[in-house]
Amino acid sequence: MLKTRLKKHFFKTADCLSPFNLIRKLNKGPLVLVYHGVEKELINPRVQTLHIPLPTFEQQMDFLRRSRQVISMDDLYSCLFHNHPLDPSHILITFDDGYKNNRSLAAPLLESLGFPFSVFISTRHVEERRRFPIYRLRAALYYAENKKLAVRCLDTTFDLDTKAQRGRALEAISGVLKTSPRRLVESIVQDVTGSISEERWLEIDHLFSSEEPMDWGDIRQLSDRGVTIGSHCHDHFILNASQEPAEIEYQLSTSKRLIEQNAGRCSYIAYPNGGKEDITPGALRMVRDNRYLLGFTSVKGVIRDGVHPFLLARVFAPDDLDRFKFRVKNACLYHPRYSRWAGRLGGAERPN
Numbered sequence: 115m116l117k118t119r120l121k122k123h124f125f126k127t128a129d130c131l132s133p134f135n136l137i138r139k140l141n142k143g144p145l146v147l148v149y150h151g152v153e154k155e156l157i158n159p160r161v162q163t164l165h166i167p168l169p170t171f172e173q174q175m176d177f178l179r180r181s182r183q184v185i186s187m188d189d190l191y192s193c194l195f196h197n198h199p200l201d202p203s204h205i206l207i208t209f210d211d212g213y214k215n216n217r218s219l220a221a222p223l224l225e226s227l228g229f230p231f232s233v234f235i236s237t238r239h240v241e242e243r244r245r246f247p248i249y250r251l252r253a254a255l256y257y258a259e260n261k262k263l264a265v266r267c268l269d270t271t272f273d274l275d276t277k278a279q280r281g282r283a284l285e286a287i288s289g290v291l292k293t294s295p296r297r298l299v300e301s302i303v304q305d306v307t308g309s310i311s312e313e314r315w316l317e318i319d320h321l322f323s324s325e326e327p328m329d330w331g332d333i334r335q336l337s338d339r340g341v342t343i344g345s346h347c348h349d350h351f352i353l354n355a356s357q358e359p360a361e362i363e364y365q366l367s368t369s370k371r372l373i374e375q376n377a378g379r380c381s382y383i384a385y386p387n388g389g390k391e392d393i394t395p396g397a398l399r400m401v402r403d404n405r406y407l408l409g410f411t412s413v414k415g416v417i418r419d420g421v422h423p424f425l426l427a428r429v430f431a432p433d434d435l436d437r438f439k440f441r442v443k444n445a446c447l448y449h450p451r452y453s454r455w456a457g458r459l460g461g462a463e464r465p466n
């Protein structure tokens with residue numbers, strides 16, 4: 115009996131003293147989750163890599179209902195700027211890109227639970243109902259008509275016979291898409307699209323309706339129901355160091371103006387791709403000058419007092435429940451690395 119009690123005491127003390135526990139305690143803070151889309155049934159998860167099955171999403175929301183308080187983007191802003199305390203039980207739900215299934219599948223569930231949420235949209239994709247380059251690429255890798263993908267503007271043809279070849283082509287082309295100016299991205303998309311006939315694209319697009327972006331009617335419906343609409347640039351444009359300042363300005367200002375015209379207000383932005391290389395001090399200045407109030411990255415961490423408001427951390431929601439619970443509980447472990455990066459990059463570029 116005494117032995118069991120001592121053992122229990124030993125493990126409790128060891129857990130309290132473990133460095134992970136200490137990091138958890140020091141870095142507690144609200145968490146911002148990133149989703150892209152929710153789909154009833156995934157036909158080809160390699161193409162629909164950004165969407166999670168609806169039953170999994172329902173389980174995750176049920177977990178949040180029982181364990182967390184979901185707050186809105188305006189609530190978070192008030193906590194950061196109007197001295198409302200930051201509460202580690204607070205969590206925010208965000209969706210990037212603006213897929214139609216955000217309105218048709220995610221919104222009804224979130225509304226029934228009374229959960230506020232935000233959608234960051236790329237306005238050109240909304241205006242033109244244009245699907246995203248990464249979908250065109252993934253679909254072409256699996257459905258190209260002669261198992262070859264010719265990207266003329268890169269002067270390269272990729273063989274697509276094996277899984278490894280498709281993986282290499284995906285890595286090579288998506289790497290270029292993420293670091294290239296808009297015109298080159300458009301040429302790549304054109305070449306990739308050309309690997310499949312128009313009639314076949316109609317069938318493929320129909321099969322993958324999950325990739326369809328919302329139109330302004332969808333956006334207005336969400337906005338009228340209290341959903342926060344934010345910018346994800348005009349063209350899903352990545353704001354890295356190789357981009358021209360005039361283009362960055364155009365992306366930030368155009369998306370904000372179009373959202374304000376169609377949804378009334380646009381105060382928040384999530385940077386496309388959003389990694390450590392995808393936002394620069396110059397872009398941060400332009401985000402501030404365009405009167406955004408908060409900017410969200412995809413760098414993992416939590417929200418703590420004193421964070422840079424244009425370099426806020428977020429955490430991707432994985433597509434299974436156990437990994438989701440683990441990540442929600444342990445996101446604070448990522449925080450020290452995030453803080454070092456944000457401190458270095460943010461430096462002098464704080465808002466006025």
Ligand SMILES: [Zn+2]
Nearest residue numbers: 210211386387
């Ligand atoms: Zn995105």
